[in-house]
Amino acid sequence: MKKFGLLLFPLIAVGCNTTDSAKSEHVYPQKYVDLTAEDGQHLLEKYWILATRKDPALPPAAARESLAGCTGVTFLINSKGRADGYKITNSYPEGMFDRHVLAALARWRYKPAEGNPDKTPVLTSVSISFTPEKAGNANEAAQRCENLSNR
Known part of the structure; x- marks a missing residue:
């Protein structure tokens, strides 16, 4: 019985340790303006102006399968004018386009x-839709992504 207890304790300790590290989240600076509310999105241009935008490429799997979809992301524009930290808020089909959207972002x-002379960071959201020609799931994607706008 003692041997079993000695073997079990390290497993529990390691399990607790891996659980904590898997939950790590990005910590935003203490001072930022939250523009994620529906009525706050139009205020972004009072703080930051998009100077360079690279659109995401259609993932090869989505192209092969002719899939339409979208990804919504909330992110911080830091004081250097770069995306810093993110949270996927909507994804259809789940996970299909996320990596490509984040790479573009x-x-x-x-x-x-x-x-905004002080370069105040802002928390904002963007939604990007993908609609390849003859997408087999175009109707379903339109319904799932209708609350998102392609910016």
Whole structure:
């Protein structure tokens, strides 16, 4: 019985340790403006102006299968005008386009608007839709992504 207890304790300790590290989330700076509310999105241009935008490529699997879909992301525009931290808020089909959207978002650059000389970070959202020609799931994708707008 003692041997069983000695073997079980390290497994529990390791299990607790891996659970904690898997839950790590990005920590935003203490001072930022939250523009994620529906009525706040139009205020983004008062803080930051999109200077460089690289659209995401259609994932090869989506092209092969002629799949339409979308990904919504909430992210912070940091004081350097770069996307910093993210949370996927909507994804259809789940996970299909996420990696490509995040890779494109990492290349976007913002410049501060005149009204933002302190380069105040903002939390904002963007939604990107993919609609290849003759997509087999176009109707379902339109329904699942209708609340998102392609910006």
